[in-house]
Amino acid sequence: MTVQMDSSMRSESAWSLALRRLWRDPVGRISLGVVTFYLVLVGMVLAGWLGTRWNDPVAVNYAPPTWFVSAANRVTLPAGEAWDRTLVVPLYGWTDPLEPLWSEARAAAQRIQPEPVSYRLTLPFGADKWGRDVGQKVLKGTQTSVWVGLVAAFVATLIGTVLGALAGYYGRVVDDLLNGFYGVLTSIPYLLLVFAVAAVLQQKGVGTLILILGLTGWTGVFRLVRAEYMKHRTREYVLAAGALGASHGRRVWVHILPNVGHVVLVQFSQNLVGFIKSEVILSFLGFGVPVSSVSWGSMLNEAQNELILGKWWQLVVTTVAMAVFVTASSLLTDALRDALDPRLNS
Amino acid sequence: MKGGRVWVLWLALLWMSSLQAQEKVLHVAFSASETGFDPVQTSDLNTAAIEQQLFESLLTYDYLARPAKLVPRLAATMPSVSGQGRVWTFTLKKGVYFSPDPVFRGKKREVTATDVVYTLMRFMDPKNRSPYKFLLDGKIEGLDERAAQARATGHFDYDTPVAGLTVLDPWHVRVHLKTTDYNFGHAMAQPVMGIVAREVIEAYAGDTASHPVGTGPYRLGQWLRSARIELIRNPNYRPEVWHFSPGNDPENRRLVAQMEGKMLPRIDRIDIQIIEEAQSAWLSFGKGELDILGIPAQFSPLALSGDQLRPEWVRRGVHLDRIVEPAIAYYFINQQDPVLGGMTPAKIALRRAIFLAMNDGEMMRVIDKGQAIRTTYPIPPGVAGADAQYQSLLNYDPELANQLLDAYGYRRDRTGYRLQPDGKPLEVQYTTGLSSQDRELDEVMKKSLDRIGLRFSSNKLKFPDIIRAERQCQVQFRLSAWIADYPDGDNFMQLWYGPHTHENNASCYQDPEWDRLYEQTLTLPDSPRRDALYHRLARRLELYGVTKVSTSALRNVLSQPWVLGYRAHPILPSVWNYLDVEERHGATP
Numbered sequence A: 001m002t003v004q005m006d007s008s009m010r011s012e013s014a015w016s017l018a019l020r021r022l023w024r025d026p027v028g029r030i031s032l033g034v035v036t037f038y039l040v041l042v043g044m045v046l047a048g049w050l051g052t053r054w055n056d057p058v059a060v061n062y063a064p065p066t067w068f069v070s071a072a073n074r075v076t077l078p079a080g081e082a083w084d085r086t087l088v089v090p091l092y093g094w095t096d097p098l099e100p101l102w103s104e105a106r107a108a109a110q111r112i113q114p115e116p117v118s119y120r121l122t123l124p125f126g127a128d129k130w131g132r133d134v135g136q137k138v139l140k141g142t143q144t145s146v147w148v149g150l151v152a153a154f155v156a157t158l159i160g161t162v163l164g165a166l167a168g169y170y171g172r173v174v175d176d177l178l179n180g181f182y183g184v185l186t187s188i189p190y191l192l193l194v195f196a197v198a199a200v201l202q203q204k205g206v207g208t209l210i211l212i213l214g215l216t217g218w219t220g221v222f223r224l225v226r227a228e229y230m231k232h233r234t235r236e237y238v239l240a241a242g243a244l245g246a247s248h249g250r251r252v253w254v255h256i257l258p259n260v261g262h263v264v265l266v267q268f269s270q271n272l273v274g275f276i277k278s279e280v281i282l283s284f285l286g287f288g289v290p291v292s293s294v295s296w297g298s299m300l301n302e303a304q305n306e307l308i309l310g311k312w313w314q315l316v317v318t319t320v321a322m323a324v325f326v327t328a329s330s331l332l333t334d335a336l337r338d339a340l341d342p343r344l345n346s
Numbered sequence B: 001m002k003g004g005r006v007w008v009l010w011l012a013l014l015w016m017s018s019l020q021a022q023e024k025v026l027h028v029a030f031s032a033s034e035t036g037f038d039p040v041q042t043s044d045l046n047t048a049a050i051e052q053q054l055f056e057s058l059l060t061y062d063y064l065a066r067p068a069k070l071v072p073r074l075a076a077t078m079p080s081v082s083g084q085g086r087v088w089t090f091t092l093k094k095g096v097y098f099s100p101d102p103v104f105r106g107k108k109r110e111v112t113a114t115d116v117v118y119t120l121m122r123f124m125d126p127k128n129r130s131p132y133k134f135l136l137d138g139k140i141e142g143l144d145e146r147a148a149q150a151r152a153t154g155h156f157d158y159d160t161p162v163a164g165l166t167v168l169d170p171w172h173v174r175v176h177l178k179t180t181d182y183n184f185g186h187a188m189a190q191p192v193m194g195i196v197a198r199e200v201i202e203a204y205a206g207d208t209a210s211h212p213v214g215t216g217p218y219r220l221g222q223w224l225r226s227a228r229i230e231l232i233r234n235p236n237y238r239p240e241v242w243h244f245s246p247g248n249d250p251e252n253r254r255l256v257a258q259m260e261g262k263m264l265p266r267i268d269r270i271d272i273q274i275i276e277e278a279q280s281a282w283l284s285f286g287k288g289e290l291d292i293l294g295i296p297a298q299f300s301p302l303a304l305s306g307d308q309l310r311p312e313w314v315r316r317g318v319h320l321d322r323i324v325e326p327a328i329a330y331y332f333i334n335q336q337d338p339v340l341g342g343m344t345p346a347k348i349a350l351r352r353a354i355f356l357a358m359n360d361g362e363m364m365r366v367i368d369k370g371q372a373i374r375t376t377y378p379i380p381p382g383v384a385g386a387d388a389q390y391q392s393l394l395n396y397d398p399e400l401a402n403q404l405l406d407a408y409g410y411r412r413d414r415t416g417y418r419l420q421p422d423g424k425p426l427e428v429q430y431t432t433g434l435s436s437q438d439r440e441l442d443e444v445m446k447k448s449l450d451r452i453g454l455r456f457s458s459n460k461l462k463f464p465d466i467i468r469a470e471r472q473c474q475v476q477f478r479l480s481a482w483i484a485d486y487p488d489g490d491n492f493m494q495l496w497y498g499p500h501t502h503e504n505n506a507s508c509y510q511d512p513e514w515d516r517l518y519e520q521t522l523t524l525p526d527s528p529r530r531d532a533l534y535h536r537l538a539r540r541l542e543l544y545g546v547t548k549v550s551t552s553a554l555r556n557v558l559s560q561p562w563v564l565g566y567r568a569h570p571i572l573p574s575v576w577n578y579l580d581v582e583e584r585h586g587a588t589p
Helices: A002-009 A014-024 A026-046 A101-111 A134-170 A172-187 A190-201 A206-216 A219-232 A236-243 A248-284 A296-308 A313-340 B002-022 B045-054 B113-124 B143-153 B198-203 B250-259 B278-286 B297-303 B311-315 B345-357 B360-367 B398-407 B436-451 B463-471 B490-496 B512-522 B528-543
Strands: A074-077 A117-120 B025-030 B059-061 B070-072 B080-082 B087-091 B165-169 B172-176 B218-224 B228-233 B269-274 B292-294 B319-324 B327-333 B372-374 B427-432 B455-460 B477-483 B547-559
Touching (some): A134 A206, A134 A313, A172 A219, A190 A206, A296 B436, B045 B218, B113 B172, B278 B297, B345 B436, B360 B547
Parallel strands (some): B025 B269
Antiparallel strands (some): B059 B070, B080 B087, B319 B547, B372 B547
């Protein structure tokens, strides 16, 4: 009896309790598994173990998808266009400013016989218009999109939390100023704001995309964290910390922050889903990733023209990859909120 | 009382809807925005297509004759030419009025020879910075001196007559050219040479681009910039009759049967939408919301099998018209660019290597979907001076490009990309638009440059911004296209003439030797002597890595069964004034 009492009375931390609650929820368990699987994939692509050959033309244009590979699944094509390298064109009386190096380069190039390349006729996930493997592309695209979402969500959550904490804790002028800034930013329609930031940054790239999304998406976090801090700053434990001589900074970051951490975490995962969708929209509209990279959005953009020609595979593969991740992330967010909110669990 | 008002309102609405039913409307789409409707400032085809309907030039091209043939438009007859092609006398039609505008204070304003002189002078006014100045530049007696004077004083004197432009009487104007010019008639047939009224231009000074007032069959109606342009019938338009000779073409005979003798224009309203995405335009045509559509290249597999219209479209009664565009797609590199420009051998080698890496075959197969032919000469087929046998120096050859870059010291760094000979980083910036086809172009370009180890970056701009950047010599490298304004080789060769920098010479190429030869060609009619000079000019462009001519597109135009009288014209930017539409007979699916 005493032993039993002892074990049940050992106090567990709020976080491990929450984790246990998450694990008890089957939806939470499955979605956590799926999201983890994607994160592992992203890690492997980032490390260069997967999806490295996404830009190589390995098959014929628009090779259809099939899982039944026959022996005759290859075709050999001559490399390059056939043109007669030995042909000497008349210069019509000019002298070539690059002689003699031009003739030497031509002679050297003539000695290189381009190897004929063999291409596959089908692929498990099909090929795009350049003959690139859609399977490889979707791996690389997943990495880009999820990475953009993760980093942008981190940036946005960081900005939102810091500003929200300052506004909520200090109040008065700080709060007025930050609230005014928040008001201006949220009064602009979201996509317009995104385009405006894109126009100001002037550069294309994954880094720019992260900045755009991070700099425009922190407002929701700000609002919630500010409210939490306003609530907490007059609580007894904070007042007690102040009486014991803890500085304002210590009260804000060491005492209150852990107690509003669950709000931040839920906001982070919600932003993640939102930003992945925004990235897709931006890339679809041509503001997204540059051609040196590929993302879900740029793949869907390509797929819109392919679909009308009856080449459905890139669209299907991308949509499935994206839908599974976005759904799993959304469900995980819900499950996290349930698990982290002690009131729902009484 | 109140009920009475509502009743009147209903009646008015009924009356208006019955009008709507009778109104004939033509729906068309453009893939890029218009730039504003002052002819003197126009350089793009879409704007020219609209100006063709708003304004009228002295001459134009016969609708059906092929190859394109000059015929009078505002002129009553073809001009009389004397003095070995140096004195051109034009006779104007009488009773031609400008479309109504508040500037005219309710009076009908007739076109006279003075308007012709004013219109021509405007092109030389430095304030207008006309992209089509080349049509008159250095050609008319006294006009260049007037322009020089305007540059010095900051004011162009329109009031004092110029020696080369004589008003004989209100309906006769005589042009004295400095040198022999056999293309002056073509210049006078340009849509940008549409006659304008001085009082209108001066009344709207600074905003002439949004107040077009011309004599054309249509006037500007509602205009939502970069979205929708509406042209409505000009009430002051003179009686004109559809009358063209069909020649031996059976398709033309069908047109003549449909249209001969009808009063023009037939259509009350032309509704032009700007649809940048080819897919949207394609689907709109399929639903019958657009009446005429040039098939976007990426959709040609859906409309065509080989060079024939697919049976499902034939069954719907849709017509296909297929011609080789009198146009070239050509790569150019800005010769004044700090990275790629310059005349040192190393820079020339770099530019030639870039051109050697461009894979024209893949471009035609994948991007044009086979709806293009490879052209190597700056003058495309169907244009005077063309040469189908010309051999390019710069055929696709990445191995040669790599050898050349190695020889000139463009070493590769650890990432496999090349550096400049002095060790500085090297990046080629390619300019395209924002559509999905532009992204495909970016992809081809990146692949091509990767093959020779050059780092690629893309600069994405809207079309009017690209044109603006080109004029300021700020586009480093681009695949551009030029379609013939008039079917003569000179219209293409002028693209590299030094004094045309900041106008149409987007490569900003300034080479005294090239310019000297080009000026010689201007004194020659279409002849073997001129062709020999053109060959030298074309080769020099390749030798110095200025340009590489890539392809000529095939134009496939579909028209709905209810559109009457349609034939694609190689030169005229729009032919809406020659068309008619019938009541639709349930052809839409």
